[in-house]
Structure formats: C-alpha cells, structure tokens
Amino acid sequence: MDRKQVVKKFEHHFAGQPRVFCAPGRVNLIGEHTDYNDGYVFPMAIGFYTTIAVFPTRDRKLYIRSENMDELIAIDLDANEKKRHHWSDYVAGMAHVLEKEGFRLPGASMLIESEVPVGSGLSSSAALEMSSALALLSTVGGELNSEKLALLGQKAENQFVGMNCGIMDQFISMHGRENHALFLDCRTLDYELVPLKSDALRIVICNTMVKHELGASEYNKRRAECEKGVLILSADYAGIKALRDVSFAQFQKVQHKLPPVVRKRCRHVISENERTLQSIAALNADDSATFGRLMNASHDSLRDDYQVSCAELDLLVKLARACDGCLGARMTGGGFGGCTVNLLVADKVEAFVEEVSKAYERETALHPDIYISVPARGAHEVK
Ligand code: ADP
Ligand code: MG
16 A cells, blocks of 8 residues: 555645554455364465554544544543443554553554455455554564564454454464465474465466455354364373364264264364465465365365355355366355355466356356466555
C-alpha cells in the first residue's frame, strides 16, 4: 500500500508525523486444522497488507480509525476495558497483552487501512494484530522478536477477542518472505522457508464470497473432538499430548476404539500432518504433480472427514479441478466459506480465471474474486 496515501489519510484525521507499519494476510497451501493439534502447516504470506500509520499521544488513549470500517473508536488504556465484540477488539487486545508484558503504552492515534479481504479466510485478523503490534510497540520504542510477537498476537485473539485460534496465522504474517512458503512445526515453532520460485507455476486464490455463521461454533467443536481423540488414543499410546504424536499406521491399528465422529476428525488431522510432510518433500524434489495431488487429498479429507467445507467451496474446487493446467485445488483457512487455493500451470491461469468465474457465477449468482498470489514479505515498517 502506498505510504504517502496512508499518511495523508492519517493527517486528515489526526495530528503528528506518523510512522507506518504493515503486516500481510496469508494463504495456507496445505496443513489445515493441524496447527492447534501441535502439527505441521505450510502457509505463505500474500501481497495484501494491513497498513497502520501511528503517532503517540500522551493521554493513555487509543484513537483507532479503520478506513475499511469507516469508523473511529476511542479506547481508554486505564479503564481495564473488556472486549466489545467489535473490530477494535483486535487492536485493544494487542494493547492489552503488550501492557501485560510490561510495556506501558503512552496512547496513540492509529489509522488502519487493509487490502486483505476481511473475513475471507486470508487472515485479515492476524494482519491487523501484527501490524497493530508493531505500531503499538513503536510508541514505546519497544522491541520484541518475531516469534514472541506472533505468540502475543495469538494470545490477544485467544484471550481478548475470544477466538481460540492456533499460531499459524500470526506466525506467517510475521515471518513471511518473498518467494518462499513457510513450513512450520506448530509445537516447537521450528520453521523452514521453502523456495516457491518456479516460473512455470502460480498460486491462485478463489474467493467464494460467502462466510457461513457456524464457523466459530463448529471450530470449537472440532477442537473438543480432537482432544477427545487424544484422550482415547492415549490408552494405547501412553504419553501422547496431541494428535501430532500419532502416526497414521498407529491410528489405523486402534481406530475402531474411537466413536465414529471422533474417528473421522482424527483421521483428517493425522493424515493431513503426513500429507504436509510429503508436500515439502515433493516440492524439494520439484514434483509439483505430487504436491497438487496432496492438495486435492487435503480438500477431500476436510470435506468428508473433518466436515468443515461447504457447498460453495466444494463447487469452486470441482470447477477448478476440471480446468486444464490445475494441478491441485482445496479449501484454505478454517472453512465454511472463504477461499480456495489452487496450484496452476502459469500459462493456463488466464483461461482458468475465465472458466471458473463464469461457471461459479452461473451456478451461484456470485462473482468470485480471484487473486494470483506471489509469496510476500512479512510484517515490517514502511519507510
Ligand atoms: P479473517 O481473519 O479470515 O479475515 P476473521 O473473522 O478471523 O476473518 O477476522 C475478521 C475480522 O477482523 C473482521 O470482522 C474485523 O473485526 C477485523 N478486521 C480485519 N481487518 C480489519 C480492518 N482493516 N479494519 C477493521 N477491522 C478489521
Ligand atoms: Mg482470522
């Protein structure tokens, strides 16, 4: 986003010469619903950023304007405010956890503008948290490393916003690198930047343009079902702490002991972890066909076993797979709407966009936004 424009908008509403920070959204290539099971994920940051212009005040208040929401909110840092069930919770939550870490914030004027489609599964929430974190820290001249900031972002979302998310979104928003996807072990937070450099391939994101309400409640149910799975499986495999600790072969041996629904949930998570590891191996071997097949298998597992897809996502995936040059197509993010991610042969992208848009529009009367994404840089100051 253009720095000048954001500063201009800031100056229209506030006083002072602001500093400017930004953080990107992300798309997860594979490894879905594995992060809160201590498993593996493989996201990349996308070139859509949330940008914040910030200038400190001395009154212990945050004046937060979101251009996307066209709204200005004031928050009193001394009032011990709780969540308002409002978009400002993400910023207030970040301020809250930073204060708990010992940073006494002076107050600030903040102007937010985001290119990340909001509520589409590309993690506009993490982009907002991470850009807020950098902006707020700058007002105290504080510094924290990227891993710590990601963890604090997750904490803000878990404890303040009340969304029990894993670490993936915040971590990739902080650690994204141009031309690389990031393979992350969500237990140890060890990560590896994997080059995604092939000129012959493209990552294409298709937006269903829908978001079904059951998302949040179903998410919490899935988490509980996974925990139940761990509990039952630990009778046979002592010492396991998460589904991450169970191999697919181990699962198969004792799966009959699990109630049917829990069995399906576990089968998804355990097989998805294995697929994610296989994906990295495939990419390292330049085997994009295998990578695409694993993406397809991931979607089918999310649809049939984890049951977090929806008619619109399934339709977009079906349409994509019917296109020439589509190596793999799957839902990405939490599910129940949002986006699909597709691996495409570069010179087939144009026809793909045309075909998928037309057919999706014909069947749903919705026009899908389609983005061709290159792995982008993580959160940083915009100078
Ligand atoms: P996602 O992270 O997939 O975009 P979420 O439901 O997790 O979807 O987060 C979306 C929410 O984050 C919005 O409803 C809003 O509260 C907040 N949000 C994200 N970006 C902005 C923004 N630019 N301005 C204000 N609020 C935002
Ligand atoms: Mg989110």
